[in-house]
Amino acid sequence: MASFALAIAFVPTSALAQTPTVSPESVPDVLVRERGTWLPKVAPVEEDYSRNCQGCHGHEGHSVQEVPRLQGRAGWFTHTSAGRAYLVQVPNVLQSSLPDERLAAMLNWLLTQFSGEQLKPGFEPYTAAEVHALRAQRIESVIARRREVVDGLVRAGVIPDAAALAFSLEPGRY
Amino acid sequence: MKRTLTSVAFAAACLAAAPVVLADELKDLPASAKPLGGEQHNLATLSKPYPKRVYVLEPIFPVFVAGKIWVINGEKQDIEAVMSAGYAPNFAIAPDHSQLYVFDTYWSKGFRGTRSDMATFYDPLNLTIGADVDLPKGRFLVVPKKQNAEVTPDGRYLLSYNLAPATTVSVVDTKERKYKGDVEIPGCGLIFPSAGNRFSSVCSDGTLATATFDANIKATITRSSKFFDPDGDPVLEHVGIDKKKGMVYFVSYEGNIFPVDISKEKPAFQPKWSLLTDEDKAESWYPGGWQLIALHRATQKLYVLMHKGPKWTHKQAGEEVWVFDAKTKKRIDRIKLKEHAISITVSQDAEPYLFTQTEKPSLITYNLKDGSEVGEVEFGISPYLLYVDGD
Amino acid sequence: MAKGLQFMDRFFERMSRRTAQQVSRRHFVSGLGAAMVGATFLPVLPVSRKAQAAEDPAAAWAKQVEAQTKDPRACNYWRYCSSDGYLCSCCGGGPATCPPGSVPSPTSWVGSCLNPDDGKTYLIAYRDCCGKDSCPKCACLGSAGEKPAYIPQLNNDIIWCFGASSMIYHCSSAAIVGQI
Structure with a gap:
């Protein structure tokens, strides 16, 4: 379960501060909004x-x-x-x-x-x-x-x- | 009770030709065990191989842990037998028809426990198991594809693909009934056997790798240059193949045929040609399905499942089978299917039938002389691969 | 077994009517998928979504099946553009949740789908939940950007259960990796 949550938030550990993310409110998906998941913006x-x-x-x-x-x-x-x-x-x-x-x-x-x-x-x-x-x-x-x-x-x-x-x-x- | 009756009936049948004879041995049995008069149970065996027998491999998706192989009489349109198989199984027929091979995976407690992978040897007529040979490196677990398990043209070796995640081919000696080793084929998949000690595989960069191995399964690999574009137009995994001649006809996402001659140590690539005219492209015809292409060896005709759909619908069931002359590269017939089909094969005799695995599911057979329907046999939940004697 | 068949009959009839596509027992005909498999970048700001749809199969799939972002139990949920198998959503789980008693596999293949509501493309990890036999509900098949198994990183026929407690496939999930 924990690894699953980590996998969703693809946030490289050493660049945590720099990785741009996308707020749950801006993602039109029922589950992203329900769970309040922050998604990374992938370079x-x-x-x-x-x-x-x-x-x-x-x-x-x-x-x-x-x-x-x-x-x-x-x-x-x-x-x-x-x-x-x-x-x-x-x-x-x-x-x-x-x-x-x-x-x-x-x-x-x-x-x-x-x-x-x-x-x-x-x-x-x-x-x-x-x-x-x-x-x-x-x-x-x-x-x-x-x-x-x-x-x-x-x-x-x-x-x-x-x-x-x-x-x-x-x-x-x- | 039924079991006792049957075993006693067997004993009785073994003792005498006449069905109702009570031998001395039976006298000590309790009265309830004494066989009734009338029919004694006998046991059917398959008749000798014939070109229109079809073996249908069924991974049962709702109950994936168990599979089946249906043996269908394509002439009489009837079920001759059903074999049991394990998880995501595969199947091969010895070139001399002396064995049937099932590639199985099981867990000791059904869906969990210790995993075992094996090649199981079946007598081709009475379908009894003669041996099972452990595959210690495991085997590739995937929705079954024909070319992940093969047998060399001389019948000597079984070749079973593995991805774990290194890509290798496990080799089993059918004479010794032993696992002999693994051949590494880095970055490649599928097995196209071309000689007793040689096979080719398709690689992720559009090349063909050819592995030649010795008795100790020590192998040398050679590579061709790129013969197809893996980005824009990859070749699909089921092929038209003539194992005796060493010819493979790949069909690609965009409807191109790539003929490859693997009969010599160095594969020879013939120019690709398209299944589609400009009109066909305008109408958005594409090849698609699972086992979507078949080659009739004697007449060099290719049969391809076709559907209307944009690109990237390569698994969509076919509404028609198009027939091509592989020499002239021209389409010579179009067969409209009664039911959409995901897999096809043809018998390798002089008056061939076209066998189609439909989505119903059912096996619908067409006479290729005139395209008429021979029959429809309904069985299974998700049958997928078709094999015929003489494949 | 017969009950399962009856269910599947009714299910596929419903799906057929909804999408007017030929539907098979195992395979739901989704149509199209992403052609972008590492060779080219997707345009970040498409000038015209219509123009992009003509070129981008992921967009065309979304259009063809009328992809939606609200119901993860339907085959036309936007993330399933290249999903193959039974939906975990119909089996007590969700696109990023394995059902009780199953095991999330650490390995997967990564594809991408277009979100029809914001026009953006997202990377999707098609991870299988494993450890017990199939949950035979909601069979869906998309082939967006999907390649043969000799390119395993882009194939959805493979049982993506490496690393789970057993290699037995239970259901398919689709977790969002990130936004492109």
Whole structure:
């Protein structure tokens, strides 16, 4: 129930003060008015995240155990070039219908929004050109590649061990 | 009491050809258990496969936890049997007709508890279960679509799609009756088998991925370039397919056909062509339904469910079936349906029938020689997918 | 089972008369839906709503079914432009409320619908309520902007119960994520 209420009010935690919202009185919907729900006004980059990622990754960058957690984690990947590439080359990012420019903008937003503290110091935002080049190389086995990238982060001393970025690859059989 | 009578009757039937003979073993039974004279119970089996037998997979939406597969005699227009199935099930027929496969999901306490996914092996004539093979990675739970569960053309492997959320295909060896492993197909879905160790899948960026796997289910994936536009004109998930020849005919939201030859390691894409003339477009005809397209292999004719509606009504039931020559790409017939239908298939024999799953629901059969109605069989609540021997 | 059928007969007859559309057991023919699936932005201030309606399928759907913002139990409630399944509203819940004893799924797909009363587009999370078998009331089907399941983020056939206590589908909801 609580998570449901949170999901309705899509308010990024770190930008609480800045996110424009829409008052319940201004929304012609019987339930919005009944419950007095304040809705966020969604910026274009947030809309791109919502349509392409939020359904599984969650409005705050974390969701169920089988879906990789972005909140407090995704930023680690920016510390190595392999990790930086991986964030663009995961199939749902690489194959997204978003053009390079918007994809770059969304990745940059997502990283600062959900994992600003884990970013490489002096993090250089993705550019459209970089995204374009990275999207030309596909990963054949995502499971294998992720393991390599995570091992690389451990070797580089970015994370203490692989467990820091572990998530369940087994489907949740509830 | 009924059960006792039946089991005793079985015993009696087994003992002698003559129906009313009391063997010694029966003498110790209480009088109430002694079979009455007259009919002994026997057990029907399906006749050998024939082209006009239709298997109708029914996910029962109001009671989704259980499904059914109806076996319909398309010649006699009659129900031959009904199979039970689990949650959002799928189905496949062995190419040599030696097995029927049902892909099931169950929970230990009905709608809750420990989940199990399995491929269940059925004898094709007496519909008894020979084995069930666990699918340890689970399987894709979705309103059933044919191409999420397949069997390789040589019958050796079952291929079952999974999204968890990584997209993979589980491989089951039908000879060993064992799960062998999963093939990763990143960002893709659907299974089009093309060889004993190879299948293709459609990807979210408009490309086709082809996976070739070895006995250890270690796979290499190759990708085509973009062959359709996933934004403006995605291909729908049911296809006209010739598994023997390795030809797939995709139909898209805008009524385009994309023929793809998957018979070789590298798929070959033939030019797309439209189902619609300018007049058709002006009248707002669109393909739509669920299993909306069928290919008659011998004559290379494509059958497509069509309705009048704007774009984005791709699940709307069809009011007509249009017939196309896949070689000339011309429409050669239009069949007005008695009842709107969501799914169609055709028998693969020389005098084919068109089977349509209507919204009533019912299965209405048309003779493709003259478009006349052969019959209508009513069953089920929400039947969805149609399979024929020789698919 | 027979009772359920009779109910569905009457229900679909009512819906048919109201919307003059062909209605199926499982699928309510909604018509159209949003074409904007990440490729282009919707205009923030359409010059002419009529002109926009001609181009924007979400608007055309709203027009075709006479979408309304007051009754969440009807298939033409504005949020259901791309909803697939039984409405939680008819089963003791609501578009953003799971019925008692069911479990809201944390995962969903996100589409968008046009609110007919203010002309604005809203992102909608089509989340399923899960954990027990179907609540077979108010079957609706919209296909606004809906894509095949090989693009899972935009598909409504998938049982969106990942993360719930079980993957059994109970009913469909439509929660507003935000205003575009």
